Amino acid sequence: MKLNKASLLALIAVMELAAEPERQLSTSDIAEKYDISTHHLAKVMRNLVHEGVVQAMRGVGGGYRFAGNVNRTTLLDIIKLFETLESELDLPHWGKAADPVVSELQSITTEIDTLTKAILDTITLATALKNTKLRGEDA
Amino acid sequence: MLSPDLRSNRPRYRIGHAPFIGQESRPERRSRPVTDPFAEAADDPGGRRALKTTLAFFLHWWYLITALTYQENVSERFLPKAAAAAAIAFPEGDVTDMDISIRDAVADDFEIVVALDDGSKKDDKPGYWRGIFEHYVYENNPDRIFLVAEKAGTVVGFIVGEVRAWEFGSPPCGWVFAVTVTPEVRELGIGMRMFDEIGRRLKKMGVTTLRTMVDLDNKRALSFFRGIGMRSGRYIELEKHLLND
Ligand SMILES: CC(C)(COP(=O)(O)OP(=O)(O)OC[C@H]1O[C@@H](n2cnc3c(N)ncnc32)[C@H](O)[C@@H]1OP(=O)(O)O)[C@@H](O)C(=O)NCCC(=O)NCCS
Numbered sequence A: 001m002k003l004n005k006a007s008l009l010a011l012i013a014v015m016e017l018a019a020e021p022e023r024q025l026s027t028s029d030i031a032e033k034y035d036i037s038t039h040h041l042a043k044v045m046r047n048l049v050h051e052g053v054v055q056a057m058r059g060v061g062g063g064y065r066f067a068g069n070v071n072r073t074t075l076l077d078i079i080k081l082f083e084t085l086e087s088e089l090d091l092p093h094w095g096k097a098a099d100p101v102v103s104e105l106q107s108i109t110t111e112i113d114t115l116t117k118a119i120l121d122t123i124t125l126a127t128a129l130k131n132t133k134l135r136g137e138d139a
Numbered sequence B: 001m002l003s004p005d006l007r008s009n010r011p012r013y014r015i016g017h018a019p020f021i022g023q024e025s026r027p028e029r030r031s032r033p034v035t036d037p038f039a040e041a042a043d044d045p046g047g048r049r050a051l052k053t054t055l056a057f058f059l060h061w062w063y064l065i066t067a068l069t070y071q072e073n074v075s076e077r078f079l080p081k082a083a084a085a086a087a088i089a090f091p092e093g094d095v096t097d098m099d100i101s102i103r104d105a106v107a108d109d110f111e112i113v114v115a116l117d118d119g120s121k122k123d124d125k126p127g128y129w130r131g132i133f134e135h136y137v138y139e140n141n142p143d144r145i146f147l148v149a150e151k152a153g154t155v156v157g158f159i160v161g162e163v164r165a166w167e168f169g170s171p172p173c174g175w176v177f178a179v180t181v182t183p184e185v186r187e188l189g190i191g192m193r194m195f196d197e198i199g200r201r202l203k204k205m206g207v208t209t210l211r212t213m214v215d216l217d218n219k220r221a222l223s224f225f226r227g228i229g230m231r232s233g234r235y236i237e238l239e240k241h242l243l244n245d
Helices: A005-018 A027-034 A038-050 A075-079 A100-120 A125-138 B037-043 B048-069 B071-078 B081-089 B107-116 B125-138 B190-204 B219-227
Strands: A054-056 A064-066 B101-104 B144-151 B154-164 B173-181
Touching: A005 A027, A005 A038, A005 A054, A005 A064, A005 A075, A005 A125, A027 A038, A038 A054, A038 A064, A075 A100, A125 B219, B101 B190, B107 B125, B107 B144, B107 B154, B125 B144, B125 B154, B144 B190, B154 B190, B173 B190
Parallel strands: none
Antiparallel strands: A054 A064, B101 B144, B144 B154, B154 B173
16 A cells, blocks of 8 residues: 555644644744745645645634544544545456456455555544654654 | 534533533523513403413422432433433542442353344344353353443443454464443443453563454444554454355
8 A cells, every 4th residue: 555645745734733642833833843845835734624624724823733533533534635546456347347356356455445444534633642642752 | 525423523521520500511402482481461450360470480490409419310411411421320529530340350240231232233242242151251251351340239231251362373472252231331431441441461471462354334342442542453354255166
């Protein structure tokens, strides 16, 4: 599985903001910390605002703030805003759908996708952040 | 668009940390318009409307003051269902403050356990649990653990597990094969408390890994197990449907 760039940037930004919901961070704060493109991140942030995941705060020093529910929002909820998680092996245009080779390969990709989704849809931001904190303490 | 449940940054209420009036996290209260009884008196010489509005005015404040005074009332009106039920069941203290006790199950817990096992599709639920009580409660086998969580004499949850050795070629490890908390008091840390206790006991028996198996569609249980630190393990469950010949 390969997440697209926008999903990855969104996960990073959301985890960073949700770690301290009261804190405001600008796009460049986040981009600098993770050494990522401000331009690309800005686009992702606009999307996240539009979807109601983060809030853009006005005024001097205004930045973004997490506006979701850390105990309910899962990693998949964020990813789904940027892509449909379908396996790269998905082959809808190869031959006839009824072709046994195609349908066997499709059933394998479905198996993979089901497991992937079961993982990403049961890790809430709270859980991911808790694990992040533990890693920080171990380091 | 993120669903409303994901957007509202509803905090997880712990008893004792429940949001009360004045805290910004409380859900919107439906306020009734307050009418000023004296302003309206001028065009109501008979005073009947004034009397009615005065009464309404006092009733309104009585409503607010009662809500402010009694924790139960506040909880009922302003907290989400689960937290409100929990606040009524446990009016004081904090679940995390040992208000909940975890103990070994005894024969008398049979009925409440069967009742708590609500969502299950087992054909013969009492029969199933009779078998489990037989082996995990009455037999006193030290490798098998059946715990219940209790609050004020009421069982509100249970967890069952054991040490299994060399199953699937694995060195001895701990298994948790049933855990349930009554819906009214979910998400208050009781499941985690039971899991910690069974983990502590299993560790004392010498195992270093805990395993469980969960239905793929049981998002809540999967989120729970992940929330308490579990991850996909080394063993993969495979299955085959046996077709009729
Ligand atoms: C699974 C179950 C036992 C959890 O019990 P619980 O007392 O509500 O769980 P806790 O409050 O201890 O939760 C512990 C952690 O799990 C996670 N969690 C629990 N319920 C969750 C939910 N509905 N959504 C997302 N995460 C959840 C959280 O990370 C939580 O940590 P936090 O309190 O630090 O946020 C309970 O939901 C239940 O009885 N479900 C029905 C029975 C069942 O399906 N059992 C499993 C198969 S046997």
